[in-house]
Amino acid sequence: MRCFRLVPVLVAASLALTGCAQDSPQEPAPVIVSFDDGWGQIFVANVDGSGLRQITPTVADDMSDGRYGNFAAVSPDGKQLAYTRGGKFIDLVDLESGDVRTVHEGGYQPTFSPDGSSIAFTSGDDISIMNIDGSDVRVIAPEGSGARFSPDGSRIICNVAGYLVETPVAGGESKVVLRDQFWNADPAYSPDGSTLVFSSNRGGNNGSEIYSMPAGGGEITRLTETYAVHPQFTPDGSRILYTRATTQSGELVVDISTSNRAELASMNPDGSDQKRFTPRSITAQYPSVGGGGRVS
Template sequence: MEKTSPTLDQILSIRPLVGVETPQWSPDGSRIAFVSSLGGTTNLWSMPSKGGFPTRLTVSMGDVNFLASRAPLWASTDNYLSYISKKTGTDEVWLWPTDGSEEIQLTHLGGLIHSMAWSPDGQSVAVACNRNGAYEIYRVDVPSGEAHRLTEGPLYAVNPVFTPDGKHIAYVRLDDTWEDHDVMIITRDGKDSRVVAVDTDFFDYTYGKTFGTPNVSADNKTVVFRSQRSGHTNIWTAPIDGGEPAALAPEEAEQDNAVWSPSGRQVAFTSNNNGTLEIRVSDAGNGGSRAIFSPGIGVCSNLQWSPDGTAIAFRYGTPTTPADIWTVSLKDGHASQLTDASPGGGLTERLMKPEKMAFKSFDGLTIHGYLYSPSDKSQKYPGLLYIHGGPTNQFYDDLQVNVQYLVQRGYVVLLPNIRGSSGYGKVFEEANDKDWGGGDLKDAIAGRDYLKGLKYVDAENIGIMGRSYGGILSMCAISFAPGAFQAAVPISGYGDWPSLQAEMELRHNKMQVHEFGSFEENSDVWYDCSPFYKIENATTPTFVLHGEGKDPSSDASRLFAVEMKRLYKTVEYKVYHNDGYYVDAPANVRQLLLDVADFLDRYLKAG
């Protein structure tokens, strides 16, 4: 039987069954807990660590607030599995008793919870909560829920972790710009606060999650953290008692997910080379590392050591398979897949495998990316530039269902990691500072020219689209490069930075000051990087769309579309209801993809 192209519903069915949270080994190493919607609603599940059928643990786990993590964690005593939920209205820590008794709401802090950790004796948890307007560290007794505030704002204190002896808590303190971080340590009662390590000039859009948790070695002597001080985001170590930080295993790659082995002699981490993330292990202090799981393509993340230190659990997915839970043996490197979210019938085999490619931009800078093409290259197809969010983000070797659908609809899609992207060093990441819609847009136009050079691409019909920053750059293409593209689809973008200062959520405001400089001293940059003020130049047919009804929200897309209509530009506009600004609800995502493809067909295929 001839294989047919997958339908939209089939493509959207290819999604992970495990959540984005780190899989958690039980204290005895026999099971691995994870978050999943396997039963139709999101809950905690566990499965044997050697593989087997999963068991649902919670009955009604509930949701979390925007940007929050459910953060499932085992207590070392094995009597509780904790998680974060807003089922009472605000994020709180809940305990699932392993004896099957009724779940317990541990905290009653009434704020957003950023991060948390268990004490080694299982008698308390450390929580970062913004009850008082800034994130502060609390120690909460188990199971009574009595809370003790250990730090005071206004500077954010996040990512708390107990030292293995249980006597101290290490955490991260951010400065007001979220660019500088101090690794701090206090007693479990909040006393004797001191600085362990100082890191500067590393903007943290997620107020601590980019920098990471300052995990402490088993001998209580060394802490690990992320830093860009070498020019690349690497894992660094620092002595708890004071001393100069040192790179764990320096390389010209982006490192993340650092976790100590139970013995404290090794550190596992992920290494990102051009979007491929492998697992490496370093013997602490020797300056080198070795690959433990290096598949050649795909993304490894969310590492956790087994309690006996013989294996690592992690999430792993590829451009044609959703992320699943795997384990890898430290002894022989044997990897085992424990879950399988790929639908049957060989559906994932019918997805398009991207080609990694690179091209030169206007100034000679090399831009890496992914090229998705229909399998039949005997005819010409319209081209499409698909821009990622961020801009401090990148495309990886992971599943892009939106792109897969557009390829099936007959488009050649290029995903460029333009200047400003992460993953290629600090200089590259900062290359579009104070220049949004400048060099980054020229990179996109160079990508367009790359597509034009492909024999199976219709050079006269190339579009641009993206969400968030991808929507912003699409707006820039409309206003700053009229005629460069024949269709544009800015999804949940922003076009007027001076006016948005009063509307944007705090993380966006911090990012804009980092990227543009303060408005008071750099107002010209804020206006020059705002495509709203050059809409009169637009010649590109445009489809503006976004969600509304839930947090986060913004009026930016509507105002951009209204201004285009006021100036008699060709624009269509649609809102997806009962959703956040970025459109994540499954039913809305499905309709959005249909709407986008229909729009692109009308303007890129009509001829």
């Protein structure tokens, strides 16, 4: 399926506030969800599904187009968006002004550190990290793809040939978190660091489902019964956004050999209350979620 062509999942003490007592109370920053449509365009929406808008230019369905965008990631404060352009450039977009700048050439799948100061990304066969302005690029894992930070920013976890592997950002020995006969990918931590969600083909279908397990290892729980990948927690940990496959008429797909399309859905962390997030008028994949902090 066109929408899933890039998915390797088949075999897939609070701060003290200064100021006067009459200062306005802080309001939560909006929670922003980003995704690409599998055809070169990137969108963002509010976490309730409202405010959907296209961020990158419309391209002519051609991955050779230098404007082709995918692998979008929202910054933790919800103000910026990093994405892959033309298959090799990492661009940074200011979501308020629309200003765009290229911060790196030669990488894809960007993801922000929890403090928003750095970006990890896939580069060739390795995982690298850089400052948000593109400086101080260095390799932190000699192999892997699809990196995600731990909530404290000290580690990244990624997929290495179907295993889930965790590596210290500052350097040090990597640790295999999950290794078995199945293909495991798309790992992501819950905001409190207690849970790891991921996609895996352990369900026995011609596709992948989403599972959870304790971050330190333990019992694996199946969250979806149909084809689903790319799980991401909302900042408060109350929901999981993910990509799922449906037929053209909207029925959920188990075997992806069935003619299908991609859409975003959300669910509770225990897998309950699964519902479509994006409108049926567009395809959608690779969700990223940011924002939700306190702003003046």
